[in-house]
Amino acid sequence: MKRKLFISGILGLGWLCMAYSNDNGIAKTPANGGKKLNTVVLSQQFEYPGKIATDSADPKEEDLNTAFTLGYNSANGIRLNPRAISFVQDYMEKNGEDLRKMKSWAKPYFNMIDGILKKYGLPSELKYLCVIESELKSTATSWAGAVGPWQLMPQTARDLGLRVGRGVDERKSYAKSTHAAALYLRDLYREFGDWLLVIAAYNGGPANVYSAIKKCQGSRNFWKLQNYLPAETRMHVKKFIGTHYIFEGQGSVTTLTKAEVTEQIGITATHLLNRRLTTDELDNAKSTEVSGKYNSAAIAKNIMMDLSEFNRYNPDFDAIMASNDNAYELKLPADKMDLFIANKYIILNESVQMMLTGATVGK
Structure with a gap:
């Protein structure tokens, strides 16, 4: 019988922590070229922002077994997609108690990130990308060359206005890299209009998302096209959803497809x-x-x-x-x-x- 899940703990799988500066993370293949975004000429269409997977925690004590089994979150009634329930359950159950610590030590970082995301009109929940990208570590480095809390590739960072060179690397600056990531996320949302596709494109590049849409006969529903995405990108989106539930104890517009947002929250x-x-x-x-x-x-x-x-x-x-x-x-x-x-x-x-x-x- 499954033990009760509590939103009191959770820190990433031990092997995920190996993905940092020693470059022992999961191998990635940079995305190939694709469609340019609206306001920033993004070279990350040819290289994707490498990923350092990790997970996160939350302090509330609540039995989530029933909530996830029903496909609902008890806090605000937002339903978790049935295809995500099993993954999120396992994700929360496996990822241990240590991330409860992150909830306290990361608060100043989250507050800073929240303020910057708000300036760009972005949902504050996008800050959890930092958790699965880098565990909020400014020195996090992927084998592909992505650096910093937001794991930006060198040319991508330059396109977004950051200085990257031998003497200075602004990707390691929490504030400056967050401004850059916010620009990118805003452009991705203007491009795709769906937060799950935005998260997929942030990890795997817009070209991979467009390729998946094409292979799925034009569908923009993440849950329908997910199997046409690289496995790592597919898992990245699910880890974001799991991390979101761990920290927030509920879903939001960033854990739903565009159609689910309209259906569950209502068009008005x-x-x-x-x-x-x-x-x-x-x-x-x-x-x-x-x-x-x-x-x-x-x-x-x-x-x-x-x-x-x-x-x-x-x-x-x-x-x-x-x-x-x-x-x-x-x-x-x-x-x-x-x-x-x-x-x-x-x-x-x-x-x-x-x-x-x-x-x-x-x-």
Whole structure:
């Protein structure tokens, strides 16, 4: 009979600790070239951020057997995908008591990382990538040349603005490497729109993820395409989920596919979770509640805003406005909001015409 699982302990498998500077970790094959991301020219398409696997812990004492067997987390009701339940159970059970120590000594590092991720509009739970990448060790080095808490490859780090040379290696700086990793993660999310695919791409490179999508007939569901990914990348995502549950005692948007987020949290709540604006963008934004037949393309045209940028501020706008809710907290940069207020009746009229004719707003 399986012994009860407690979220009180957990530190990585002993063999995982061998993956550090002595380069005795699991062998990896750098990813080959692929599609460039939106804002940063990322050479990691040709080399992937090497991995140093490890795990993590949490202090709460709770019997998770029932929760995982049912596929639910008792804390917030987010369901764990059935394909992950067995792995997460075993992962938590095997990874020992030592990681309970990390919960206390890592707190200053986590607080710093949380603050930086927030500035980039990223979920704070992404900090657990550091745990499975490097155990938060600034000197962690993979055989492939990835260095630091975020395990960035040399050229990748340079592309992201870090200095890497004989006299200085900013990949070892917790703050600077976190800023760089946040840029990369933000671009990956803009590219894939799914946190599990982001984590897979961070480990194995975007090219491997696109290859898996193609082989899976275009599906972007991690649980369907996982077997087309390199084994290490597949396990990396599952270890992230397990580590997340160990530290948080529950799931979040970063442990679900995009479809699962919509299904479990609901489209109305999801648009707020996925907004992910930076601190500066939030400080400069204005909000107003809108209802009626407004259309994103009509709004974007009349306020002279790129439609993709409008959608970043207002995820799922058209879907929510077409739903029974028919109300949305519209968020825009201050100058764009002024234009919207001044032209809202023109915009509404154009939106209605679009709905009636099925036409696209002219540029």
